[in-house]
Amino acid sequence: MLESIMKATASDLRYCSIASTLSLIGEKWTILILRDVFHGVTRFDEFLRRLECSPAVLSARLKTLTEAGLLRRVGYREPGERERFEYRPTRAAVELLPVLVGLMQWGDAHLAQNGEGPVQIRSRANGQLVHAAIVDEDGELVSPRDMELLPVARGTSNT
């Protein structure tokens, strides 16, 4: 039943956007940094305490994420201190939320002891639990079996 959800002609998947995105954020700590950013963490020291990774790795990942436009460095200065920086999510980072929420809910459902994890995400509007889903342009839910995968011709027909 499931094998026919998507059936592609052999489009060139080496240029696949999944692979591209993973090459940017697929390293071990990167998504966890983003997770903490959405938890409100902004400062180097706090990332370090919560992630328990090495400062060198943290520094490198923050730099990559900043250069990629997922975080922006915002200067601040406590009175009498030198300028320091906070790391805040950009709109591009927010657009990764479905991925983060999707990873979380999958782990909740399949890896947590009783099917629920240590964190819930609710809508402020009505208190309902939220979840990642696939929707069409009208916002209507699309079932996996109704999804059709289409390779996009590129650089062949026009000029």
Added chain:
Amino acid sequence: MLESIMKATASDLRYCSIASTLSLIGEKWTILILRDVFHGVTRFDEFLRRLECSPAVLSARLKTLTEAGLLRRVGYREPGERERFEYRPTRAAVELLPVLVGLMQWGDAHLAQNGEGPVQIRSRANGQLVHAAIVDEDGELVSPRDMELLPVARGTSNT
């Protein structure tokens, strides 16, 4: 504006479901294998050709994914041949689709040349493009700023 999307008390994130899920499927080739599975790839040799990874790595990942319940091995036998196996996605794998679609659309939007990737996913019902989103229990879209993150007490209050 964005920093307050979620604001958590310091719940213990080492047991975070995002981290758990990533520890299972966060290795370099795993998600790309799943991608190909949803493209209809089922056989070892075809994975190998499309992924261009080493057979040892492929074998190990297929095993992990099968043991984790994301793929199932289905025997088949061509007449006169010995039994061989196909790898097909389980329901648990289908539940990862929002993650895959989310990764793809983020790459399309932020890494592809002209904002579109080599593959489109459309709804068979109405031909519309689909995308990963965050919805509430009624299926209504939830904006990131309306999301509220709540730590779940565990093992403290009852008994």
Added chain:
DNA sequence: CAGTATCCTGAACGATACTG
């Protein structure tokens, strides 16, 4: 506090040869 520099280890990966 907010990082950078250095050294080291291990694991993931690539290449390749081999097997039923």
Added chain:
DNA sequence: CAGTATCGTTCAGGATACTG
């Protein structure tokens, strides 16, 4: 065809010391 076995390498990451 569908894998397993072996070997070598590279690179991410851990530990730790250091700097403005």
